[in-house]
Amino acid sequence: MNINQIKYFVSVVELGSFSKAAQSQFLTVQGMSKAISDLEREVKTPLLVRKARGVAPTAFGLIFFEQARLVLDTFQELEELSASHNQAIASENPLTIIVSSPTFLSAKRAARCLEQYFKKQLGLETFVSFGSSATCYKALADGTVNAMVVFGTIEAEHLSSTFIGKVPVGAMVLKNHPLAKQAETTLSEVMSYPLGLSLAFEGFNTSLEEDFRKRNLPTDFIRMQPRLKDTLSFFKNKGVTLVPYIPAIGDLLPKSVVLPFNEPDVPTVPLYLAHSKQHEDENYLKLRNLVAPKLSE
Numbered sequence: 001m002n003i004n005q006i007k008y009f010v011s012v013v014e015l016g017s018f019s020k021a022a023q024s025q026f027l028t029v030q031g032m033s034k035a036i037s038d039l040e041r042e043v044k045t046p047l048l049v050r051k052a053r054g055v056a057p058t059a060f061g062l063i064f065f066e067q068a069r070l071v072l073d074t075f076q077e078l079e080e081l082s083a084s085h086n087q088a089i090a091s092e093n094p095l096t097i098i099v100s101s102p103t104f105l106s107a108k109r110a111a112r113c114l115e116q117y118f119k120k121q122l123g124l125e126t127f128v129s130f131g132s133s134a135t136c137y138k139a140l141a142d143g144t145v146n147a148m149v150v151f152g153t154i155e156a157e158h159l160s161s162t163f164i165g166k167v168p169v170g171a172m173v174l175k176n177h178p179l180a181k182q183a184e185t186t187l188s189e190v191m192s193y194p195l196g197l198s199l200a201f202e203g204f205n206t207s208l209e210e211d212f213r214k215r216n217l218p219t220d221f222i223r224m225q226p227r228l229k230d231t232l233s234f235f236k237n238k239g240v241t242l243v244p245y246i247p248a249i250g251d252l253l254p255k256s257v258v259l260p261f262n263e264p265d266v267p268t269v270p271l272y273l274a275h276s277k278q279h280e281d282e283n284y285l286k287l288r289n290l291v292a293p294k295l296s297e
Contacts, residue, residue, distance in 0.1 A: 003075055005039045006068045008032055009047065013065045016054040066254050067232060076108070095124040095283045096145040100136045100201060101244075104252040122286050132200040143279040147287055150272045151244050152203030153210075161274040164292045169208065169267040170245030170258040174235045184262040187217065194239040196222040198231075207269040208242055244269065 011021040012032065022032035040047050047061035057065055095118060101107075111128040118126040131139070137156060139145045154161045171190045173179050179189060197205045209219045222239070224230050234241070235256070243252065245260050252258060261267060273291060275284045 001039065001042050003072070005035055005042075006072055006075075008035045009039055010065065010068050010072050012036060012048065012055060013057050013061070016056065018055065069254055073107075093124070093283065095122065095126045095147075095287060097126065097128045097147050097149065097287070098136045098139050098145045099128065099130045099149045100133050100151060100203065101130045104130075118287065118290075121290055122283075124283060124286070133202055134200070140274065140276045140279070143276065146275065146279075146281060146284045148274045150203050150274055152201070152205070152207035152269045152272075154203060154272050154274055155206075156274075158277055159274045160277050160280070161272040162288055162292055163270055164273050165271045166268040167271050168245045168260065169211075169242050169269060170260050172241050172243045172252060172256055172258045173239075175255045175257055177235075177238055177240075179240070179259060180257050182259060185259045186262055187215075187267070190240045190242075191217070194222055194234065194237060196224045196234050196239050196241040198241070199223050199225055204244070204269055208267065211267050211269070242267075 008021065008025060008027070011024055012018060015021045015024065018032050018036075019029050022029045025032065027035075036048060043064070045060055046058050047064055048055045049058055049061075097114070097118075104110075107130050111130070114128045115126045118124065118128075129145075133150075136145075136148045136150070137159075140148050140159060148159075150161070151167060171179065171185050177193075179185050179193075197208070205221070205223075209221075212219045221242075222234065224234055224241075231253075235253075243258060245258055247258075273288055
């Protein structure tokens, strides 16, 4: 199985036709059909139902498509991250920012919006990427980025951080989850389902656990490995995961929704801007002076 097979399969499902998919991928129809047949042979089960007019995914094909879409999005983000890094190297004195956040569907759009905003406000060529906590800390330590944005606490002696605000927490569920029909939810409602947190984002988790302890609520969250298979399995068992609630960034996962909490005191996590004490520079100071007052108002 290779990334091209994944790309072709996603294209066929989204367009509902071998011919349209082949055209979009600059292949012959025969080439597209062979690629899908090879993929089905590898997974040892049919993924598509051939109809008189087009094709449709089988039951397993639909499940496979959901995961394939995420894999493809992640692969494209890796390509874009590499391209952005190379552009940053080629640019003279750019501002580089990494955000500690799980991969999500609209990450590319969010990064471009942030880049345009900071370029306009600071007059600096700006490059924004996303990564796990470990990836972010390493990037700062290596000096490959000027700044890191973190949801939750920061525990690293080699970093200096500035508190820039608080972000409300929301509950993410699949759209077929019983809670998904509601416009908002409560802590008591979500705690009747499995509650999960990703092991890749310990700062966020630590802050959330502190919030729950202050409310005298249990903190026996299910700690999920940052693997797509585990995440989807958790959600399909009616799991709920707690995430920063930022409607502007759009959907985080396919067929998911993030519900705000209807609480007198909505759960929140702190938001920090951090940099390496060894690599503080003028670009970071400009960013801090711009962002801190605006986000803490």
